[in-house]
Amino acid sequence: MKKLMPIGLLLLLPLLWGCAVKAPQRTPQPIDFILLQLNDVYEIAPLEGGNAGGLARVASLRKDLLKETPNVVTVIAGDFLSPSLIANLSLETGEKIAGLQMVETLNAMGLDYATFGNHEFDLRDSALLQKRINQCNFRYVTANVRRVYTGGAIAPFKQMVKGKSELVPDFITHTFKNNLGDSMRLALTGLLLPFTKRPYVHYLPIEENFRRVITQAKTQSDVLVALTHLSAADDRALAAAVPGVPLFMGGHDHTHQDHYVENTIITKADANAKTVYIHRCRFDPQSKLLRIQSSLKYINPSIPSDPTTQAVVDKWVSKVDQTLRSNGYQPELKLADLKETLECKESDIRSRQTNFGDMTVQAMENAWPGADAYLINSGSMRMDDDLSGSITVYDVVRSFPFGGGFARQELPGSELKNLLDVGLEKNRGEGGYLQVGHISKVNGNWQIRGKAIDDKQLYKIVISSFVAGGSEANLGFLAKYKADEPKMLTTIKGKQVKNDVRDVVIEFYTGF
Known part of the structure; x- marks a missing residue:
């Protein structure tokens, strides 16, 4: 049985967001796009006896969504490098795995964007964390997390992108087009609660920097959405304090939920990809209306596994299985x-x-x-x-x-x-x-x-x-x-x- 929990909200953006679409000779047509949301994923393989979760299934779902429209963006709202049993094992070189299994699996799955969760900073070795960030094919984004570099300088984290070291941005813009060539620009930002303390991590005030990013993004995008790794209470408070952002794709709470505050939808899926949120969006360049129809999708055996992603999962699961059996565990x-x-x-x-x-x-x-x-x-x-x-x-x-x-x-x-x-x-x-x-x-x-x-x-x-x-x-x-x-x-x-x-x-x- 297909399990979907539909929610939806029609948002009027012109009152809150600047118009940046240049009018063509003909009337521009609506642009459809899909946001596929995960959060708090520590396990790459299914749990509960194979009945719940599994990133290879999410990869298959993503491919199905791409059949609806090429405008699909997949995001994770923090917490994936740690903690897990696999992350605490070591490679043959002696280096801690420290989330490498997640990086390789999410790369194969086709993840597009991520923000930091508090568990990313479980990694005490900042150089190892930097290595894992650089190994990601997906982009990081955060408005309020900074790195403390040698000598005490506080600046954005860095990430290798196409062989070049770039600063992790406060927000990132993704352009969607329809089949007529009409386009819209979606800005994504990230926010993290100041939970995990590390000498190499510095947190900026959340609300202040959220407001700053919104102001900056208005001149470079048509709509901004947020990846938030906050408690549900903090999400609601932020949405009330800073109205006008249509969607918070959240994490940290681990159980699926949705909230409505003013004109903001707040969604959180279950941890370990037991569920994901699918946000089907339509933006009308003429009216500046954004329609969001959100559905909670259960990840279970009814969804086949993507072979490419499953091969990566199997590699890492085999390593864990061998390690556990060598220590007497079944x-x-x-x-x-x-x-x-x-x-x-x-x-x-x-x-x-x-x-x-x-x-x-x-x-x-x-x-x-x-x-x-x-x-x-x-x-x-x-x-x-x-x-x-x-x-x-x-x-x-x-x-x-x-x-x-x-x-x-x-x-x-x-x-x-x-x-x-x-x-x-x-x-x-x-x-x-x-x-x-x-x-x-x-x-x-x-x-x-x-x-x-x-x-x-x-x-x-x-x-x-x-x-x-x-x-x-x-x-x-x-x-x-x-x-x-x-x-x-x-x-x-x-x-x-x-x-x-x-x-x-x-x-x-x-x-x-």
Whole structure:
């Protein structure tokens, strides 16, 4: 069954946008074009047992749209170089893959334009990020993100385009024509929330620079649309503050949604190309009317895979499959059917306790019973997507791409309170925010298993080894406490399991 969710809005642009079309001798005719929108794509192959997503299917859809009109532009609203299991593996040269699998697949798919998402800056090595940008056949665009160069100079990022180094523009113009030769110029800009902090990244104020770009684009285009990697609330606020832009193609929220603010449509597709938005547009040069008919399209087995793109996907999937099997994992093995959607998005797990966090600490307790409390840093949970349907070994491994074991420590109650103050309050919004088991706060006081924490009592905790070693932000004081880190753990049922978060969680789900 074809699943489409149509939305549409007829926009009057002359009141808001300058006229730049030179009148020909005859009456110019409407110009049709299609914008194909993706956002937040970390996986190149289908998920949910092959039933959802897959960039080779998106490539096939794009080719079908090109049969409707040659005026098709494909865009991604940020977040694709990271995070993923593949991105954390290395090439034969020793270089981190760091999104190369996405670059090659999106190149094969035919992506035209991209803006930065916060996860592009997961790459700590600015030179490696620059290399990945240069390997893209598609163009980057951003109005409010700048690079901090050696010596402290702040300037636009650069990208190699047809063998020449060019500045990543604030906006880029794409010209569409009809079969009579009439043309219109579409300007695209990009905006990113200042989430990921890196020494080489500088963020400009969003609204101020959006206004600046709109003013500049008016003299060089007929219509401007935006690729936004903002929260839905920020998208709505920006559309209200800066009216007149007909379309925000957004990302960051990971679940499909659409909003209307004044004369602006805001759309976001599901992460990992489980859905895409198709915006069918018609621009009338005479009336300056722009009609946008937007449809949400589910990417599923009803769409065949494009062979060229699939060949690239298969190459990278084979590499991951070999790596996982060499480490004893069967990626396709189904572990359980989920009764509810597991909340794994970064914005959730770094700000509050989620059911995915609950399941993880339960898995820790199953593998290493006997502690008073269980804690894991949310930064180790890197899938940044919700899980529904069935869960496989691959889902678990991609959720914890860094792996890593657990340690048991004994802390006095006073220090445990300090750990909780930092891990559950000061580190909120960061990777050092903790998902916990048997911890609660009642009337401003921390409790373990329903009892107030005694400052002088010693408590046994099981916690990520990374955190126990003092490596997490603001938690360096834990390094002074002895940590027991066995190679193998004995579960509640007496089974031996490797002390690695992936093995621990797989063992727990196997019991469902």
